[in-house]
Every structure is written in C-alpha cells, then in structure tokens.
Amino acid sequence: MSGRGRGRSLFTFNVDCLGFGRGEALPSSAQAPSPLYPPMQFRPVPLQTGEEVEYMLALKQELRASSKNLPFHIQPSAPKKDVGRYSDKYQTGEAKRGEWTPDWSRLPKELCIKVQKSRKAKTKPVVKSKKKPAAPKELLQKLENLEKKEEENQSEEEEDEKKKKTGEEEEEPDDAEGYDEEEFEEETDYIMSYFDNGEEFGGDSDDNMDEATY
Structure with a gap:
C-alpha cells in the first residue's frame, strides 16, 4: 500500500x-561485550590506621548504640497482628527503656525542672519580751508590801478563829441546861404518884340510858 502525498523519511527525528x-x-x-566498569581517573585515598583512629571508631559505635537506648529515640512501629492472643502479653519482648536522667550540670539552670512543694502555713514564733531587771529599791518595796499583806491575812484568820471559839462557848451552856432538865424529868417520873378512882370512866354511856331501845 503506497503512501499518500510526498515521500516520508525513515527517522522521525533529525539525524544531524x-x-x-x-x-x-x-x-x-559492536559485537564484543562492553567493559564492566569505566577506568577510574581518581583513586580513593588509603584509609588511616593507628590507635587514635581505632579509639575514635569505638567512640562512634558506642555513641550510636547509646543513642538508640535513649527514651527520645524513635523506633519503627511494630506491625499489629490481625488477631490478638492471650499469650501475647506474657511473651518477653524487648527490654523496656528506663527513664532518661540528664546531667543537669551540663545544662543551663533555665532548663532545670523545678518541683514546687506545698508550702505549709508557718506560725510566727512568739517573741517573749525581755523583762528589764528591777532596781533594788523597787524590790525592797515589793517585799515590804508582800509582808504587810501576809500579816493582815494572818490577823484576819486569828480573829475568825477567836469568833468561832467564843460562839461555841456560848452555845455549850444552853445545851447543858436542856440536858439537865431532861435528866430531872426522867428521875422524878417514878417518884410522882398518879391516882385514878375510875369515876370518870364510862360517863358518856350513862347519858344515853334513857333513850328508847328498838
């Protein structure tokens, strides 16, 4: 089948x-296989060896391992199982990471965590006023006043005792007289004679003799 119009080229792009x-x-x-790697123009520098290099390498590995055990290290989330089993919680998994306690001596004070403690109401201590030492004249006057008060109290007590004694002595003779009268009556009770001829006995019954009987 022939093409229409003008002739077309074999390639759709410009060969130039x-x-x-x-x-x-x-x-x-080309019928031969191509080389595996092109020739290297710049060769790598040989690795450094020695005690200092090995020490730095050990520090690097230790820092990498310790950074993985810190709590802020992000770990990939474990794939969840379709069906949860009862024995899953008893299986020993990875060791739990402990809490991170930073070295606060290397950090500024502004970043330190301060725990506010509950303040208790403090009672102010009572300050006792110091008494000034009294003068010797004032002491003598106080002692004299105390002696006078003691003497007055003693005199009042002695007067009260005297009044009580005099009141008791006045009451005692009255009691003695009354007691003697009672004894006298008891003693003369058997001596005095009583005589009754019986004439007055039944006097009321004689007055009622004249009344009618039924």
Whole structure:
C-alpha cells in the first residue's frame, strides 16, 4: 500500500543531531561485550590506621548504640497482628527503656525542672519580751508590801478563829441546861404518884340510858 502525498523519511527525528550527515554510512554494531566498569581517573585515598583512629571508631559505635537506648529515640512501629492472643502479653519482648536522667550540670539552670512543694502555713514564733531587771529599791518595796499583806491575812484568820471559839462557848451552856432538865424529868417520873378512882370512866354511856331501845 503506497503512501499518500510526498515521500516520508525513515527517522522521525533529525539525524544531524547525532553527528551523522546525509549520505554517510551508519557505524557498525559492536559485537564484543562492553567493559564492566569505566577506568577510574581518581583513586580513593588509603584509609588511616593507628590507635587514635581505632579509639575514635569505638567512640562512634558506642555513641550510636547509646543513642538508640535513649527514651527520645524513635523506633519503627511494630506491625499489629490481625488477631490478638492471650499469650501475647506474657511473651518477653524487648527490654523496656528506663527513664532518661540528664546531667543537669551540663545544662543551663533555665532548663532545670523545678518541683514546687506545698508550702505549709508557718506560725510566727512568739517573741517573749525581755523583762528589764528591777532596781533594788523597787524590790525592797515589793517585799515590804508582800509582808504587810501576809500579816493582815494572818490577823484576819486569828480573829475568825477567836469568833468561832467564843460562839461555841456560848452555845455549850444552853445545851447543858436542856440536858439537865431532861435528866430531872426522867428521875422524878417514878417518884410522882398518879391516882385514878375510875369515876370518870364510862360517863358518856350513862347519858344515853334513857333513850328508847328498838
């Protein structure tokens, strides 16, 4: 089937871009295998060896291992199982990471965590006023006043006792007289004679003799 219109070229792009002109023959296809790696123009520097380099390498590995055990290290989330089993919580998994306690001596004071303690109501101590030492004249006057008060109290007590004694002595003779009268009556009770001829006995019954009987 022939094409319509003008003739078309074999390639859809410009061959001149590839470095070939019109009418020139195309390069032959390579039949040998290509080299594995191109030749290196710049070779790597040989590794340094020695005690200092090994010490730095050990520190680097230790820092990497300790950073993984810190609490702020992000770990990949473990894939969840479709069905949860009762024995899963008893299985020993990875060791739990402890709480991180930073070295506050290397950090500024502004970052230190301060725990506020509950303040208790403090009672102010009672300050006792110091008494000034009294003068010797004032002491003598106080002692004299105390002696006078004691003497007055003693005199009042003695007067009260005297009044009580005099009141008791006045009451005692009255009691003695009354007691003697009672004894006298008891003693003369058997001596005095009583005589009754019986005439007055039954006097009321004689007055009622004249009344009618039924």
